[in-house]
Amino acid sequence: MNKIILITGSTSGFGKAIAEEFAMHGWNLIITGRRQDRLLSLQKNLEEKFKIEIKSLCFDVTSFEEVANSLGSLPEEWKKIDVLVNNAGLALGRELFQDGILENWERMIDTNVKGLIYVTRIVSPWMIAAKKGHIINMGSVAGKEAYSGGNVYSASKFAVDALTKNMRVDFLPFNIKVSQIAPGAAETEFSLVRFNGDESKAKAVYHGITPLVAQDIADAAWFIASRPAHVCINDLVITPTQQANATAFHRTNNI
Ligand code: NDP
Ligand code: 8X3
Numbered sequence: 711m712n713k714i715i716l717i718t719g720s721t722s723g724f725g726k727a728i729a730e731e732f733a734m735h736g737w738n739l740i741i742t743g744r745r746q747d748r749l750l751s752l753q754k755n756l757e758e759k760f761k762i763e764i765k766s767l768c769f770d771v772t773s774f775e776e777v778a779n780s781l782g783s784l785p786e787e788w789k790k791i792d793v794l795v796n797n798a799g800l801a802l803g804r805e806l807f808q809d810g811i812l813e814n815w816e817r818m819i820d821t822n823v824k825g826l827i828y829v830t831r832i833v834s835p836w837m838i839a840a841k842k843g844h845i846i847n848m849g850s851v852a853g854k855e856a857y858s859g860g861n862v863y864s865a866s867k868f869a870v871d872a873l874t875k876n877m878r879v880d881f882l883p884f885n886i887k888v889s890q891i892a893p894g895a896a897e898t899e900f901s902l903v904r905f906n907g908d909e910s911k912a913k914a915v916y917h918g919i920t921p922l923v924a925q926d927i928a929d930a931a932w933f934i935a936s937r938p939a940h941v942c943i944n945d946l947v948i949t950p951t952q953q954a955n956a957t958a959f960h961r962t963n964n965i
Contacts (some may be wrong), residue, residue, distance in 0.1 A: 712762060715935075716740040716791050718771055718829055719798030721748035723898030724848065727924035728795055728931045730756065735932065738763045740788065742780075743798070744770050771798045771825025772817070781832045789836045793935050796826040797848040799866075801904040804859035815862040822866035826873065834877075838884045845881075846934055847874045849892040851949060855956040864956075867892075878944070887942040889934045894949030894956070896922035918961030919952040 715732045719725040721743035729741050733756040741749055741764060749766035757764055765788055769780040799822040802814035830845060837843025852860050853867025871890065878888035901912035915921075926948065934943045952960045 711787065711790075712736055712738045713792040714738045714740065714788065714790060715793040715795065716742070716829075716833065717795045717797055718742050718825070720752065721745045723900060723924050724893075724896070724927040724931075725795070725797040726752060727928035728797065731925075731928035731932050732793075732935075733760045733762055733764075735936075736760065736762060737792075738788075740765045740767060740784070740791070742767045742769060742771075744768065771829060772820040774824075774828045777825075777828040778832055781829070790840055791833055791836060791843065793844045793846065794830065794833050794837075795846045795848070795931060796829060796870075798825055799848060801852075801863040801900065802906075804904065806859055807861045810861060818863050818866050822863075823869045823873075826870060830873075830877065834881065834886070837886050838881070842885045843881075844887040844889070844935060845877060846889045846891060846931060847877075849874065849890045849945075851892055851894045851947065851953075851956040853892060854947065857956045860956070874945070878942075889943050890945045891927060891930050891934070892945060892947040893922055893927055894947075894953045895919065895959075896924065896927060898924050918963065919950055919959055921950050922948065 715737050717725045717728050720729045720741035729739050729752060733739060741752060743749055746768040749768055753764045753766045765784065767780045769776040771777060802818055803811055805811065826847065847870050849870045850867040852864040853871040856864055874888055874890040881888060895916060897916050901915045905911035930946050930948055937943060
């Protein structure tokens with residue numbers, strides 16, 4: 711059987727591009743997200759194009775019950791997951807802390823931190839039993855440094871950074887690699903979600919720069935997953951050339 715990759719948040723952005731990249735390399739996919747129509751159309755496209763097998767699982771990572779039931783429903787041979795990409799996540803709002811909206815904060819923590827924990831809690835024992843596996847967590851430059859209005863989103867990505875380091879220690883005896891990708895500004899649906907569908911606010915994030923695109927992150931995921939067995943990439947921080955860290959942008963004409 712082909713190798714198997716499970717990608718959370720495969721309906722858009724990085725997750726979708728990672729699904730396409732691994733499909734192109736002949737892997738079987740488990741694609742997940744809340745938007746069933748998108749999952750089904752991605753499944754159909756990639757199965758036809760690359761002659762691979764795909765399971766699509768529609769669930770919300772914030773519900774442990776949904777995560778456990780959905781992943782638990784996989785046939786045994788599909789539980790032999792080679793790579794798990796914990797990618798599902800979001801930012802909501804960019805208010806200063808004192809103006810922060812509690813409901814947004816809770817959703818970010820529930821999705822970016824608890825969702826990642828729930829999925830990994832289910833999948834990691836399968837990897838331990840198989841004595842192999844690779845977990846790739848989607849962090850952010852926001853998980854490396856603070857920026858104005860980043861507060862709780864940033865904290866959730868600092869948590870991803872910490873969990874990545876801690877998982878690598880706990881899974882050390884079991885031949886499980888744990889890696890993180892920490893991207894800077896990438897034009898996906900991320901900013902539209904963050905600014906509640908406001909296109910002009912979303913566009914302003916990338917004004918005057920050439921941002922990363924989802925394929926840049928898919929390239930990185932493939933690089934990380936295709937290293938030899940004895941090599942574990944711990945952390946890859948990737949920014950546009952016109953971004954030096956979470957706050958420093960050189961906004962001129964796009965390059
Ligand atoms: P998108 O908004 O394009 O994609 C987000 C994905 O996450 C979607 O597939 C969405 O699926 C899924 N998702 C969100 N909430 C849930 C949920 N509760 N349950 C299940 N799936 C969920 O954004 P990106 O591709 O840019 O973001 C992917 C990851 O990368 C996130 O963790 C983000 O924080 C991180 N990141 C993004 C950067 C950027 O600039 N774009 C930079 C650094 C990190 P659905 O809505 O169908 O559930
Ligand atoms: C997304 C990058 O800088 O917009 O994680 O927070 S940033």
